[in-house]
Amino acid sequence: xxxxxxxxxxxxxxxxxxxxxxxxxxxxxxxxxxxxxxxxxxxxxxxxxxxxxxxxxxxxxxxxxxxxxxxxxxxxxxxxxxxxxxxxxxxxxxxxxxxxxxxxxxxxxxxxxxxxxxxxxxxxxxxxxxxxxxxxxxxxxxxxxxxxxxxxxxxxxxxxxxxxxxxxxxxxxxxxxxxxxxxxxxxxxxxx
Amino acid sequence: xxxxxxxxxxxxxxxxxxxxxxxxxxxxxxxxxxxxxxxxxxxxxxxxxxxxxxxxxxxxxxxxxxxxxxxxxxxxxxxxxxxxxxxxxxxxxxxxxxxxxxxxxxxxxxxxxxxxxxxxxxxxxxxxxxxxxxxxxxxxxxxxxxxxxxxxxxxxxxxxxxxxxxxxxxxxxxxxxxxxxxxxxxxxxxxx
DNA sequence: ACAATTATTAGACTGAAGTCCACATACCAA
DNA sequence: TTGGTATGTGGACTTCAGTCTAATAATTGT
Numbered sequence: 345x346x347x348x349x350x351x352x353x354x355x356x357x358x359x360x361x362x363x364x365x366x367x368x369x370x371x372x373x374x375x376x377x378x379x380x381x382x383x384x385x386x387x388x389x390x391x392x393x394x395x396x397x398x399x400x401x402x403x404x405x406x407x408x409x410x411x412x413x414x415x416x417x418x419x420x421x422x423x424x425x426x427x428x429x430x431x432x433x434x435x436x437x438x439x440x441x442x443x444x445x446x447x448x449x450x451x452x453x454x455x456x457x458x459x460x461x462x463x464x465x466x467x468x469x470x471x472x473x474x475x476x477x478x479x480x481x482x483x484x485x486x487x488x489x490x491x492x493x494x495x496x497x498x499x500x501x502x503x504x505x506x507x508x509x510x511x512x513x514x515x516x517x518x519x520x521x522x523x524x525x526x527x528x529x530x531x532x533x534x535x536x
Numbered sequence: 537x538x539x540x541x542x543x544x545x546x547x548x549x550x551x552x553x554x555x556x557x558x559x560x561x562x563x564x565x566x567x568x569x570x571x572x573x574x575x576x577x578x579x580x581x582x583x584x585x586x587x588x589x590x591x592x593x594x595x596x597x598x599x600x601x602x603x604x605x606x607x608x609x610x611x612x613x614x615x616x617x618x619x620x621x622x623x624x625x626x627x628x629x630x631x632x633x634x635x636x637x638x639x640x641x642x643x644x645x646x647x648x649x650x651x652x653x654x655x656x657x658x659x660x661x662x663x664x665x666x667x668x669x670x671x672x673x674x675x676x677x678x679x680x681x682x683x684x685x686x687x688x689x690x691x692x693x694x695x696x697x698x699x700x701x702x703x704x705x706x707x708x709x710x711x712x713x714x715x716x717x718x719x720x721x722x723x724x725x726x727x728x
Numbered sequence: 729a730c731a732a733t734t735a736t737t738a739g740a741c742t743g744a745a746g747t748c749c750a751c752a753t754a755c756c757a758a
Numbered sequence: 759t760t761g762g763t764a765t766g767t768g769g770a771c772t773t774c775a776g777t778c779t780a781a782t783a784a785t786t787g788t
Contacts, residue, residue: 353734354784360736378653381774392737397776456708457652460645461570463710470709495727502702502724509701510694512708516648517662518655532694535687545764546754552766573744584767589746 356398363389364396365410372407377454404458404465407451412472430488431534437484438507438526441477446522449515456516478504485533494534503533548590555581556588557602564599569646596650596657599643604664622680623726629676630699630718633669638714641707648708670696677725686726695725 367388371380382403386393400406428436445452455473459466485500494500507529514521559580563572574595578585592598620628637644647665651658677692686692699721706713 352732352786354736356735357784382776383774393776394738394778395736398735402775453652457649460649460708466710474709497727499720499724502720505702505705506698506724509703509705510697511701513697513701513704516652516704516708517666518658528691528694532691532698535689544756544762546766548765549754574746575744585746586748586768587766590765594745 360391369410430493435530439523552583561602569643622685627722631715
């Protein structure tokens with residue numbers, strides 16, 4: 345399923361893909377997502393515009409893949425370190441994610457916006473970005489519950505939605521998303 | 537501040553404004569926000585395109601004003617009815633908001649997306665749509681706290697962010713936003 | 729060597745957003 | 759009535775996303 349037989353035919357130019365992703369990342373971080381055009385990325389990569397369309401449907405598809413490809417950015421699992429409380433684990437995980445986001449929060453906002461205009465991109469974004477982080481937090485909260493650090497009548501799925509929702513809500517409304525928010529969230533989840 | 541002196545000059549045609557808002561609402565509900573062009577709205581309203589730009593900067597500005605103008609839609613305050621628990625009040629308020637949103641959730645998603653591409657629209661959207669609803673919930677939670685229905689160590693502002701965040705997160709990810717979500721949110725906020 | 733197949737390229741083309749302009753129109757005040 | 763001022767109208771123009779096409783290039787199998 346992954347490797348196609350594909351005998352015959354000119355092979356895709358992998359250097360072109362790499363150049364496009366690199367150019368996209370550079371231009372978006374330099375000028376901001378909205379101010380970079382498809383044509384500009386292709387030109388900077390030294391490639392025809394159609395070559396970009398051969399691989400990605402939209403600028404959002406390209407930027408998403410470029411941001412999350414080899415590097416496991418934003419993907420660090422919260423570890424169950426001995427001696428660290430569940431609350432501290434949650435706070436540390438959120439603080440780490442939020443710090444990374446302060447680097448390119450504008451791009452993430454732009455990708456969320458793009459997802460509202462393109463159902464297939466919304467699905468890809470959910471699968472590659474949203475759901476993994478949601479599951480990390482749900483897992484952490486379930487572990488806290490089995491350890492007795494979170495009351496049995498709390499709902500880990502709903503709490504995870506609260507946590508990520510608070511983050512999206514703040515980010516999309518231009519409000520601060522930083523270590524202070526991580527602390528406040530962890531405090532509210534692990535009340536008492 | 538509201539009434540301008542404006543002596544001299546041709547007065548703005550209020551019928552044109554009304555026709556533009558009506559046409560925008562009708563077309564957006566018929567075809568969906570993304571599939572309606574500015575030129576189409578102007579044509580349906582029987583006015584020149586420039587007349588639309590004289591009043592609003594973007595389609596989002598026009599649609600926001602059209603949706604929230606005279607009608608107090610989405611604006612019903614949660615009442616402190618005698619005999620109704622705080623939890624039931626919250627659930628009823630959320631269920632009402634979510635029901636309205638099922639009518640035009642797509643448009644709200646499109647407006648949130650537009651806010652990510654236009655800082656001045658983001659500010660207007662926050663002021664007219666986001667903040668009022670956030671404050672309604674915060675007020676309700678503070679009242680619950682003074683009545684002893686919510687523990688003193690809970691943080692009403694953070695909880696309100698949780699609640700609205702959960703709603704945004706679900707909506708923007710294409711997940712259900714309905715009475716069931718209202719129930720789950722109210723249950724998680726008023727634990728025990 | 730040659731045919732089949734697929735990728736790349738340059739360019740044309742459409743549709744939409746947004747800006748700009750010249751001219752017509754409506755209102756006010758002197 | 760006349761001049762000042764601001765809006766309405768139609769159209770030209772630029773930029774960009776997205777689609778399409780014809781020609782060319784690279785690879786495989788015969």
